[in-house]
Amino acid sequence: MIYWVVGATSPRFMLVARLTRFLVEQAHGPTLVCDANSAESLKAGLSNRNGAPCLICSDCPEEILAQLIVRTRLPAILVAEPFDELHAFSACQYDLEFYPALREVTRKLSSMHTLAGVPNVAVIRFSEDDKLLWLLSRIASFLDLPVSEEQLQEALDAHRDPLDPNQTVLRACRVVYDSSEKMRTYARNYTIEERDIIQTLGKSYEPLLIDPYIDTIHWPIEALVNAETGSPLSSPIELLGPARIISYGPYLYVPRGRWLITLTFDVRDNHSGARLMIDIYTPGLDRVLVAAKGEIPLSGAFSTSMDFEIDSSLHAIEIRLYSQVGAIEGVIEVLDISLQKQAEI
Numbered sequence: 001m002i003y004w005v006v007g008a009t010s011p012r013f014m015l016v017a018r019l020t021r022f023l024v025e026q027a028h029g030p031t032l033v034c035d036a037n038s039a040e041s042l043k044a045g046l047s048n049r050n051g052a053p054c055l056i057c058s059d060c061p062e063e064i065l066a067q068l069i070v071r072t073r074l075p076a077i078l079v080a081e082p083f084d085e086l087h088a089f090s091a092c093q094y095d096l097e098f099y100p101a102l103r104e105v106t107r108k109l110s111s112m113h114t115l116a117g118v119p120n121v122a123v124i125r126f127s128e129d130d131k132l133l134w135l136l137s138r139i140a141s142f143l144d145l146p147v148s149e150e151q152l153q154e155a156l157d158a159h160r161d162p163l164d165p166n167q168t169v170l171r172a173c174r175v176v177y178d179s180s181e182k183m184r185t186y187a188r189n190y191t192i193e194e195r196d197i198i199q200t201l202g203k204s205y206e207p208l209l210i211d212p213y214i215d216t217i218h219w220p221i222e223a224l225v226n227a228e229t230g231s232p233l234s235s236p237i238e239l240l241g242p243a244r245i246i247s248y249g250p251y252l253y254v255p256r257g258r259w260l261i262t263l264t265f266d267v268r269d270n271h272s273g274a275r276l277m278i279d280i281y282t283p284g285l286d287r288v289l290v291a292a293k294g295e296i297p298l299s300g301a302f303s304t305s306m307d308f309e310i311d312s313s314l315h316a317i318e319i320r321l322y323s324q325v326g327a328i329e330g331v332i333e334v335l336d337i338s339l340q341k342q343a344e345i
Contacts, residue, residue: 007079083202117212
């Protein structure tokens with residue numbers, strides 16, 4: 001038998017993977033555990049399997065691996081978690097700054113969207129106050145593992161925290177990841193602006209693992225970078241100056257497919273007749289996916305939309321804004337960035 005656990009690496013994912021292995025071994029005997037995100041790593045991991053039961057763990061599967069799960073109908077668990085916890089874990093575990101950790105989480109969640117709503121993939125969500133025995137029972141049920149009540153109790157005893165009489169998932173997570181408190185401290189120290197960014201991305205990215213028909217993603221303006229200052233784009237940009245790039249970023253990820261991106265701006269005092277060019281660029285491929293340019297109004301709000309195709313959820317996207325002609329006055333502000341899924345590819 002082959003089983004799969006998929007989810008962005010975190011204390012919850014670690015706990016589910018450990019519990020799943022324990023239950024599989026109770027049901028089927030010694031089990032090979034294989035960590036794989038690509039066909040090559042999967043092939044290498046299974047090379048010495050020799051027919052033994054196998055548990056495959058993936059935290060950012062390539063498209064070919066996600067399609068393999070769908071096509072083979074292997075029993076799988078998809079661990080869905082709060083965006084803020086995944087971000088705090090990535091920042092602490094991989095020693096990432098705030099924005100690189102955002103990119104890490106959007107990359108992993110985008111890579112798993114293919115599995116949302118697939119019949120053989122059971123989405124598991126749980127709170128820290130849930131009982132560990134309840135979680136064990138759900139895993140056994142999802143994977144149709146032939147374990148008895150006695151074996152479930154044995155699994156509970158093996159992961160029992162003597163300091164937690166209620167045997168909650170929270171305490172079990174702290175056992176599998178001894179830096180949980182460091183992660184929590186990091187999350188408590190978000191600035192107001194950072195918390196707003198986390199909430200905006202969480203509303204768009206958390207549903208990717210639950211809803212196969214999710215079609216809209218919103219990116220926070222602050223995830224872009226002011227090209228002149230190198231700081232987050234948190235205020236209007238002066239048009240005064242020569243033709244130049246005025247902002248770039250955010251190097252975030254979206255699921256594979258055809259997308260329509262809409263940017264909404266507000267411009268004031270554009271008496272010099274400034275012109276704007278926008279392109280969508282993927283650094284990993286060094287490729288411009290789409291570009292548009294044109295005049296902008298004297299004052300007021302306006303929007304522009306462009307469609308583009310992303311053939312891999314593992315390719316980050318950058319929005320680059322250029323002022324095409326010099327100007328002696330005026331300011332422009334990005335008000336909204338939304339991406340709408342148009343079609344699968």
